[in-house]
Amino acid sequence: MTTMTHEELESRMLDLLEDICLLDSMAAVELLVSIEDEFGVSIAPTEVPRNEMNTVNLIIEQVEKRMA
Amino acid sequence: MSFYSDASFFVVLAVIICGAAILGLSGRSLRGYGFCASVVMLVCLFLREPTQGMWAAAFLALACGCAQALMSRPKSKLLFVTTLLLTIAPLVAVKVCGAMSVASIGFIGISYLTFRAVQVLVETHDGLIERMSLLDYLYFVAFFPTFTSGPIDRSRRFVEDLHATRSRDEYAGMLGRGILLILAGMVYKMVIAAVLYGQYNPTAFVSTVPFHNELVHQVKTAYVYGLYLFFDFAGYSMMAMGAGYCLGVRVPRNFRAPFAAIDIRDFWNRWHITLSWWLRDFVFMRLARTMVRHHVFKGKKARLRTSQVAMVANMLLMGAWHGLTADYLLYGLYHGVLLAAFEWWSKTKFYKRHHMGVCYRLVSWFVTMQLVFLGFALFSGQISLIVRGA
Numbered sequence: 001m002t003t004m005t006h007e008e009l010e011s012r013m014l015d016l017l018e019d020i021c022l023l024d025s026m027a028a029v030e031l032l033v034s035i036e037d038e039f040g041v042s043i044a045p046t047e048v049p050r051n052e053m054n055t056v057n058l059i060i061e062q063v064e065k066r067m068a
Numbered sequence: 069m070s071f072y073s074d075a076s077f078f079v080v081l082a083v084i085i086c087g088a089a090i091l092g093l094s095g096r097s098l099r100g101y102g103f104c105a106s107v108v109m110l111v112c113l114f115l116r117e118p119t120q121g122m123w124a125a126a127f128l129a130l131a132c133g134c135a136q137a138l139m140s141r142p143k144s145k146l147l148f149v150t151t152l153l154l155t156i157a158p159l160v161a162v163k164v165c166g167a168m169s170v171a172s173i174g175f176i177g178i179s180y181l182t183f184r185a186v187q188v189l190v191e192t193h194d195g196l197i198e199r200m201s202l203l204d205y206l207y208f209v210a211f212f213p214t215f216t217s218g219p220i221d222r223s224r225r226f227v228e229d230l231h232a233t234r235s236r237d238e239y240a241g242m243l244g245r246g247i248l249l250i251l252a253g254m255v256y257k258m259v260i261a262a263v264l265y266g267q268y269n270p271t272a273f274v275s276t277v278p279f280h281n282e283l284v285h286q287v288k289t290a291y292v293y294g295l296y297l298f299f300d301f302a303g304y305s306m307m308a309m310g311a312g313y314c315l316g317v318r319v320p321r322n323f324r325a326p327f328a329a330i331d332i333r334d335f336w337n338r339w340h341i342t343l344s345w346w347l348r349d350f351v352f353m354r355l356a357r358t359m360v361r362h363h364v365f366k367g368k369k370a371r372l373r374t375s376q377v378a379m380v381a382n383m384l385l386m387g388a389w390h391g392l393t394a395d396y397l398l399y400g401l402y403h404g405v406l407l408a409a410f411e412w413w414s415k416t417k418f419y420k421r422h423h424m425g426v427c428y429r430l431v432s433w434f435v436t437m438q439l440v441f442l443g444f445a446l447f448s449g450q451i452s453l454i455v456r457g458a
Contacts, residue, residue, distance in 0.1 A: 024333075025348055025352060025353060025356075025375075026356060026371065026374070026375035026378075026411075028353065029353050029356040029357050029360060030360060030371065032357065033357060033360045033361055044191070044194035044195070044196060045349050045350075045353040045354060045357070046190075046191060046194070046196065046222075046349045046350075047194065047196055
């Protein structure tokens with residue numbers, strides 16, 4: 001975290017749903033499947049409200065919570 | 069008694085709201101009261117149709133049994149599939165019988181009841197619902213404000229509302245908002261929609277008058293119908309939401325200025341929201357997830373193709389849910405294809421470069437509205453009337 005630049009930090013907090021329209025429903029599906037493949041963590045489509053998983057930081061947080 | 073149209077319904081509703089206001093404003097829980105009110109209302113609903121009432125009771129018993137069984141062994145795939153099929157079977161039977169014009173086990177509200185029951189099953193299997201008391205379950209599926217036509221609430225949110233302790237002020241705010249919503253909904257449904265319905269006059273294409281005049285008449289008919297449909301259903305939804313708020317339940321909103329949508333995806337985030345989001349969460353995303361897991365499509369276009377196929381299937385199901393008739397199925401297919409086409413369009417360089425521009429948004433809004441009203445003409449049967457002729 002300490003080596004992160006200001007820009008990187010900001011991009012980690014960008015709202016992927018609203019600000020840059022990156023995370024549509026299909027992207028959300030791909031994200032959940034990739035998390036499953038990479039970390040063995042299964043998150044159901046309605047498990048996390050969209051506003052709790054819409055920035056890179058929040059996604060990391062949700063995965064870490066389930067790996068702990 | 070018909071909900072949200074008979075005078076007797078509003079009289080009983082007013083009495084129920086008075087009771088809720090007394091309890092709520094004195095800081096008491098409305099859970100037991102609201103449940104009893106729902107039972108009374110459902111008895112009134114089915115009073116004139118006792119056979120329907122019997123089927124409704126049988127369905128509630130079946131759905132409840134399925135949910136309780138799955139909650140005892142939530143991870144069992146076999147039990148999940150069995151309970152899911154059992155819960156969906158009555159609705160499928162009703163739709164198939166409806167298409168063949170055969171009397172069946174249908175009752176008012178079965179479509180929406182099925183949605184709520186299925187959501188509980190899927191989320192139980194997903195491990196999101198660990199337990200739900202019998203009272204909470206029955207109250208959720210039989211909640212009278214949304215019983216006949218939605219909005220489709222979600223059980224975890226609903227149960228949270230039932231068990232929330234609200235201060236006098238907080239409840240007073242909900243009550244005030246609820247009453248306003250009921251009144252505004254009445255204006256939508258009983259004044260504006262009623263006037264529009266008076267103007268609605270679908271006819272087959274008449275070839276004896278000039279083509280231009282006939283075209284104007286048909287376009288006007290489609291617009292009148294679309295506006296009528298909006299004011300009728302949005303009005304109903306506001307009243308249902310309002311009645312829910314008075315009982316301490318924040319029923320989700322069903323419409324968000326749909327005619328301001330600038331593209332077709334935007335439209336489905338504004339029109340019958342609880343239905344389209346339910347389908348997105350429980351059909352589209354799961355279907356797409358299965359296809360991604362099994363690599364059904366490969367190569368550079370895999371992502372686009374997966375989402376397009378899942379979208380068309382999703383919307384076809386939406387059409388079938390309205391009824392197994394050519395009009396509804398075509399309506400579903402039409403919107404599925406539009407969404408799939410937009411999925412491709414939204415990946416083009418042109419879209420990415422221009423989609424925030426004022427000109428693009430204006431043109432896109434105009435085109436979207438024409439497509440939306442053409443969709444309503446399919447839905448209402450106007451198109452098939454034109455195709456079939458008089």
